[in-house]
Amino acid sequence: MRRRQFLLAALASAGAWRWAAAANRKFAVTVVVKSLRNQFFTIMLDGARKHHADHAAEYQLRLEGLQSEGDVKAQVAMLQRAIDRRDDALIVAPADSRAVMPLLLKAIAQGMLVVNIDNKLDERVLAHENVNIPFVGPSNFSGARKVGDYVLAALKPGSKVGIIEGLPQAINAKSRSDGFRESIRIAGMELAGMRWGDWETDKGYQAALSLLDAVPDLSALLCGNDNMAIGAVKAVTERHRTGKVLIGGYDNIPAAAPYIASGAIYATADQHPALQMQYALDLVLQALSKHVGQAELQSIVQTPVELIKRTAT
Known part of the structure; x- marks a missing residue:
């Protein structure tokens, strides 16, 4: 209780500083994402630039x-630098849904607005801390259902299916x-x-090989992102199972386009990363300009996700 009272007092004090300072300068907004190497996030950052x-x-x-999606320590350092600069707002796609929470609470206590994008923060921690951090993004569960339903509709009932999941500590990996x-x-x-493929092509390839070898009559691999799905395509090809094992992905990154066109990836989901970022930035700008505090921010901003499949020729 004492901690929460301190947080509320800190919000009031820091908020007054922020509104006064903002009258004399542009708002300062920092975006921190999980990867600079994953095309999904480069598209997201292009949306921010636009x-x-x-x-x-x-x-x-x-x-x-981050250069590596699992480098939580590096992301924590980036968040700390934003706090040290006393930025007005922080938009973060967390590498770990729990580990970054102390930094985000610190940012909020200082008066920064914090918005969560792509990978949802752990709701149990948010509830325990009694803090509102809006999530901007789609339903990963629903997006994966669309992919899974489409892929499995092409199989006989009772067929065997494997799942390749992203990082174990990522909420969106579990939701998919x-x-x-x-x-x-x-x-x-x-x-x-x-198996776990940690969002990466090489690890997705290894995970797919493991499943293919363990289950000789496997009929489908459902992958938590397209990087891992591309790795799965390589594994299926090496095990001479092309056409016998259907592959589902997620994200619709540009690198997956030729695999979808050829049918090597049977379907994927597009959750429009550039649009997600634009929604998040709109939320932040409106809140800053209207002096809306963290607690009053809309808690969920749902963004679209759609099934992408091979176009008939």
Whole structure:
């Protein structure tokens, strides 16, 4: 209780400083994403640049990201630098849904607005701390259901299916796997195994090889992102299972386009990363300009996700 009272007092004090300072300068907004190497996030950052070009008179923009999606320590350092600069707002796609929370609470206590994008923060921690950090993004569960339902509709009932999941500590990885599991259950298929590919092509390849070798009659691989799906395509090709094992992905990154066109990736989901970022920046700018505090921010801003499949020729 004492901690929460301190947080509320700090918010009031820091908020007064922020509004006074903002009257004399552009708002300072920092975006921190999970990866600079994953095309999904480069598209997201391009969306931020486009938004900033249209609103350059209103805010300054700083973009940062990780070289490795699991490098939580580096992301914590980026968040700390934003706090030290006393930025007005912070938009973060967390590498770990729990580990970054102390830094985000610190930012809020200082008076910064904090918005969560792409990978949802752990709701149990948010509830325990009694703090509102808006999430801007789609339902990963629903997006994965769309992919899973489409892929499995092409299989015979009772077919064996494997799942390749992203990082274990990422909430969106678990949500996508849960969506795939629901598709498997509804379709009357068998979940034959699951491996982790950590969002990366090489690790997705290794995970797919492991499943293919463990389950010789595997009929489908449902992958938590397109990088891992591309790795799965390589594994399926090496094991001479092309056409016998259907592959589902997620993200619709440019690198996946030729695989989708050829049918090597049977379907994926597009969650429009540039649009997600634009929604998040709109939320931040409106809140800053109207002096809306963290607690009053809209808690969820739903963004679209759509099924992408091979176009008939």
